[in-house]
Amino acid sequence: MTTTTSTTAEAGTAAPARRKGAIHDLGYKRYVGSRRPQSTRWRVVMRHQIAHGWKTWWRYKMWVGFAVIATIIVGAIMVALRSDMTAVGMAREAGDMPEALEALRAGAEAQMIRVVDTFVFGSIAWFCKIAFLTTLTVGAGIVASDLRTGAFTFYFARPVRPFDYVLGKLAGLFVLQAFIVLVPLVVITLVRLGLSEKTDELVANLEYVPKALLIGAVGALAYASASLGVSALIDNPRQTTALWAALYVIGGFILIGIGIAAEMPGIAAIDIAFALESFSYALYDFHPFDTDKVFPGMGVCLISLLTWCVVGVSIAYWRVRATGAAGIGGGS
Amino acid sequence: MAELITLERVAKRYGNVIALQGVDASITGRIIGLLGPNGAGKSTLLKCLLGLIGHEGNARVLGLSALTDGPLIRDRVGYMPESDAFLGGMSAVELCTYAAELSGLPRSEAMQRAHAALYYAGLEDKRYQNIEGYSTGMKQKVKLAQALVHDPEILFLDEPTNGLDPRSREEMLQLIDEMPERRGCSIVVSTHLLPDVDRLCDAVVIMHQGAIKFSGPIEALRATGATGRGYVVEVKEHADRMADALARRGAAAKVKTPVSLMVELAEGMTPRDVLGVARTAGLQVRGIEVEQESMEQAFLRVIGVTPPAPAAPAGGAR
Numbered sequence: 334m335t336t337t338t339s340t341t342a343e344a345g346t347a348a349p350a351r352r353k354g355a356i357h358d359l360g361y362k363r364y365v366g367s368r369r370p371q372s373t374r375w376r377v378v379m380r381h382q383i384a385h386g387w388k389t390w391w392r393y394k395m396w397v398g399f400a401v402i403a404t405i406i407v408g409a410i411m412v413a414l415r416s417d418m419t420a421v422g423m424a425r426e427a428g429d430m431p432e433a434l435e436a437l438r439a440g441a442e443a444q445m446i447r448v449v450d451t452f453v454f455g456s457i458a459w460f461c462k463i464a465f466l467t468t469l470t471v472g473a474g475i476v477a478s479d480l481r482t483g484a485f486t487f488y489f490a491r492p493v494r495p496f497d498y499v500l501g502k503l504a505g506l507f508v509l510q511a512f513i514v515l516v517p518l519v520v521i522t523l524v525r526l527g528l529s530e531k532t533d534e535l536v537a538n539l540e541y542v543p544k545a546l547l548i549g550a551v552g553a554l555a556y557a558s559a560s561l562g563v564s565a566l567i568d569n570p571r572q573t574t575a576l577w578a579a580l581y582v583i584g585g586f587i588l589i590g591i592g593i594a595a596e597m598p599g600i601a602a603i604d605i606a607f608a609l610e611s612f613s614y615a616l617y618d619f620h621p622f623d624t625d626k627v628f629p630g631m632g633v634c635l636i637s638l639l640t641w642c643v644v645g646v647s648i649a650y651w652r653v654r655a656t657g658a659a660g661i662g663g664g665s
Numbered sequence: 666m667a668e669l670i671t672l673e674r675v676a677k678r679y680g681n682v683i684a685l686q687g688v689d690a691s692i693t694g695r696i697i698g699l700l701g702p703n704g705a706g707k708s709t710l711l712k713c714l715l716g717l718i719g720h721e722g723n724a725r726v727l728g729l730s731a732l733t734d735g736p737l738i739r740d741r742v743g744y745m746p747e748s749d750a751f752l753g754g755m756s757a758v759e760l761c762t763y764a765a766e767l768s769g770l771p772r773s774e775a776m777q778r779a780h781a782a783l784y785y786a787g788l789e790d791k792r793y794q795n796i797e798g799y800s801t802g803m804k805q806k807v808k809l810a811q812a813l814v815h816d817p818e819i820l821f822l823d824e825p826t827n828g829l830d831p832r833s834r835e836e837m838l839q840l841i842d843e844m845p846e847r848r849g850c851s852i853v854v855s856t857h858l859l860p861d862v863d864r865l866c867d868a869v870v871i872m873h874q875g876a877i878k879f880s881g882p883i884e885a886l887r888a889t890g891a892t893g894r895g896y897v898v899e900v901k902e903h904a905d906r907m908a909d910a911l912a913r914r915g916a917a918a919k920v921k922t923p924v925s926l927m928v929e930l931a932e933g934m935t936p937r938d939v940l941g942v943a944r945t946a947g948l949q950v951r952g953i954e955v956e957q958e959s960m961e962q963a964f965l966r967v968i969g970v971t972p973p974a975p976a977a978p979a980g981g982a983r
Contacts, residue, residue: 361781363849364816368769371736377766388754483750487760487811489717490744491767492736657717 374493378501379508386471386509396467397512403459404517407452408524415528417448446619453518453525453541454617457548460514461606464556465581467513472506472560473577474570476649481568485656495654499561503646506557514556515549544616552609555638559605562645565652581605598629602637612638668693669819669851670714672877674722677709683875684709687722690880692853694868695845698883699855700964701872707855710872711821715739727818740769743817743850745808747824751796757783757807758792761814768815775814782810785848787836802833809840813848820844820852826861841865859960873968886967887958894930895956897921898939901949910946914938927956 369377386393479485488498522545529535563577564570585604592601602608608629614620615631629637670692677685685706701707712718714726716735724731726738752760758779765775783792786806791799796807805825812820825841826834842865844852856862862869862883869886871879879886898918900907904926908918915931916939928939936953943950958966965971 361785361848364770364774364778366771366774368740369766369771370769374767374769377763381763385754478753482753483746483748484752486746486748486750487752487764488767490715490739490746490750491764491815492739492769493767494736 371492375497375501375504378488378493378498379504382475382502382505383508386505392470393467393509396463396470399463399466400460400513400517403456403463404520407456407459407517407521411449411452411521411524411528414448418445419448419451449525449528450617451619453522453545454613454619455610456521457514457518457552457613458606458610460517461552461556461609464510464513464552465606467510468556468560468581469574469578471509472557473564473574475502475506475561476565476652477568477570477573478564480565480652480656481570485653485659489657495650495657498653499646499650502649503557503561506561507553510553510556511549514552515546518545518549521545541617548609548613548616551612551635551638552605555605555609555641558642558645558649560645562648565649592629593627596626598627599633599637601627602629602633605638605641608634608637669697669727670853671725672710672722673724675710675713675724676721677706677713677718685713685720686875688872688875688877690870690877692868692870692880694851694866694882696841696852696854696866696868698862698866698869699853699872700857700859700862700869702968704874705872706875707872709875711823711855715742715744715821740815741817742819742821743812743815745812745820745822745825747827749804750808751804753797755796756793757788757796757799757810760796760807761811764811765814770815778814778816779810782814783807785813786810786840801828802830802836805829805833805837806840809837813844813850816848818850820850822852822854822856824856824858825854826856826858838864859964863960871964871967878969879967883960886963894934896928896930896936896939897925897952897954897956898928898950899925899952899954900943901951903948906946907943907948907950910942910948911939914942924951 479488485498489495519542522541525541526535526538529538560577563580564573566576567573585606588603589601589607592598592607598611602611611628612631612634614628615634668691670690672688672690672692674687674689675685676683676687688706688710699707699710709718713720713724714731716731716738719732727741729738729741731738752763755763758776761779761782762772762776765778766772770778780792783789786809788803788806788810791803796804799807805828809822809825812822822841826837829837838861841852841854844850852865854862854865866883868882869879870877871886898907902924904920904923908920908926911918911926911928914934916934917929917931919927921927930936930938939953940950
């Protein structure tokens with residue numbers, strides 16, 4: 334961000350003597366300092382978006398609280414189960430899962446891992462739920478709300494381009510979502526590293542950190558851009574929020590159901606949460622029994638998530654650009 | 666005075682519709698009225714000037730090209746829209762601070778100027794309230810404050826007194842009138858309210874069917890329509906008798922009130938002859954003024970519309 338030193342100078346014309354009852358202006362002086370470069374105006378939009386989200390407890394703070402609680406719970410469980418091992422990471426005791434036991438007896442290759450690792454792989458699913466709830470209060474109504482209140486006239490009568498607006502909103506949402514998805518994953522990963530029994534194990538698992546960063550970043554971006562895109566579809570923020578909720582919950586349920594039933598993981602990967610969870614498993618090379626037919630591969634997951642991002646941002650940009658300056662001069 | 670806006674063959678088409686048909690003008694002044702009926706091309710011109718839409722020809726604002734320097738122009742001009750253009754859940758001071766930051770001011774300066782602009786607009790007591798709870802008059806003031814918070818050199822005001830009660834309208838007109846001196850900016854007012862233009866503006870741009878029909882000082886506009894032989898004559902009493910006496914000398918006289926009449930002098934007559942006629946008729950003249958064309962008459966004349974004939978006053982038109 335460019336910081337500028339503001340200097341002021343007296344206006345060329347002297348203000349007339351204040352009349353009784355005249356509205357005063359605190360002694361106006363012409364601004365002669367430099368202005369923020371055009372290319373950085375999107376950061377102002379981003380900051381505003383973050384501040385707007387943070388302003389009311391129910392819009393964002395509540396979900397951050399949920400994420401913090403979830404992280405603490407996961408961390409506590411990890412500490413409690415720090416010495417346990419599991420095959421495939423599904424059951425602490427084989428008796429809990431007869432099929433797994435049967436497979437092991439039949440000679441299937443078991444993937445023995447520490448239980449704490451499964452939280453690193455799988456806790457994304459918890460945070461996806463909180464991320465979705467966050468989009469309902471802070472993401473899925475953004476553009477619609479601005480369309481409704483005439484905010485585009487406010488923005489585009491200034492040196493703000495549609496690109497600056499969309500980038501600023503997206504970046505703001507990303508930052509908000511990062512504290513729901515990315516930060517908790519990194520914290521859990523650090524807890525996992527802290528629970529390493531040997532230095533070798535710690536060093537070997539250091540790669541978890543960039544992986545957690547990647548999963549968290551992709552997840553935050555996917556939720557931010559998808560909800561931003563849906564928010565640009567209709568002028569009514571309540572309707573866009575309802576549409577997004579229906580798409581996510583009902584659409585996701587149907588897609589996952591079809592994907593699993595038809596053994597076509599690609600269809601299930603259209604669901605953002607499922608794609609993220611699968612992406613996490615694939616990234617950590619974690620393959621529970623017979624799950625290749627259920628969980629799609631890393632490439633499919635990435636394509637799905639990036640498609641959500643591209644489509645969401647494209648819809649938002651298209652709508653903002655099309656509507657942009659419509660209100661300017663329109664009333665005269 | 667330096668030219669604020671220069672237009673050279675500026676044209677804009679929307680498909681088959683010609684919104685601007687190659688307009689030329691050099692616009693300058695303290696407060697400039699932008700007039701025209703609906704569909705005249707005012708909105709399109711405004712968008713062109715702000716660099717929001719492409720166009721043919723060359724439009725320059727403060728010496729900057731609207732085609733290539735749109736963002737720079739928008740840094741140096743303010744725009745007060747007619748319709749509401751607020752962001753949900755914000756107070757006036759938050760909105761104005763945000764507006765100033767978007768216009769490139771550093772945050773501390775933006776906040777300081779937001780308070781100052783709201784003081785100037787008369788919202789000092791209410792500036793921390795949510796805008797959604799404001800009255801129409803207060804919203805107009807917030808719109809004005811957000812337009813001038815970044816210290817623009819030109820302010821575009823779109824129907825600034827629309828929907829205001831008489832008291833709020835008077836306050837708004839006073840604010841606008843004082844602004845060029847107190848804030849060092851020029852103002853372009855787009856409005857349908859010709860009395861507002863008459864009161865505020867020293868220059869006008871009149872548009873009709875995508876063309877600029879007139880651009881220049883108001884005096885020049887009125888001078889264009891004046892015959893040079895029209896006078897308003899005030900008498901102590903019996904304006905009707907005065908009208909009769911003038912008519913006998915060949916002048917066309919129309920009684921406005923029992924003590925005033927409009928007179929179109931006959932060829933070769935001078936105002937001194939009016940005094941002579943009054944003396945002969947035994948009437949006392951209290952004043953003779955050159956007839957000024959009203960804004961409405963001038964506007965209708967420029968756009969080529971015949972003004973409707975006024976209703977005959979009591980005493981009969983002559």
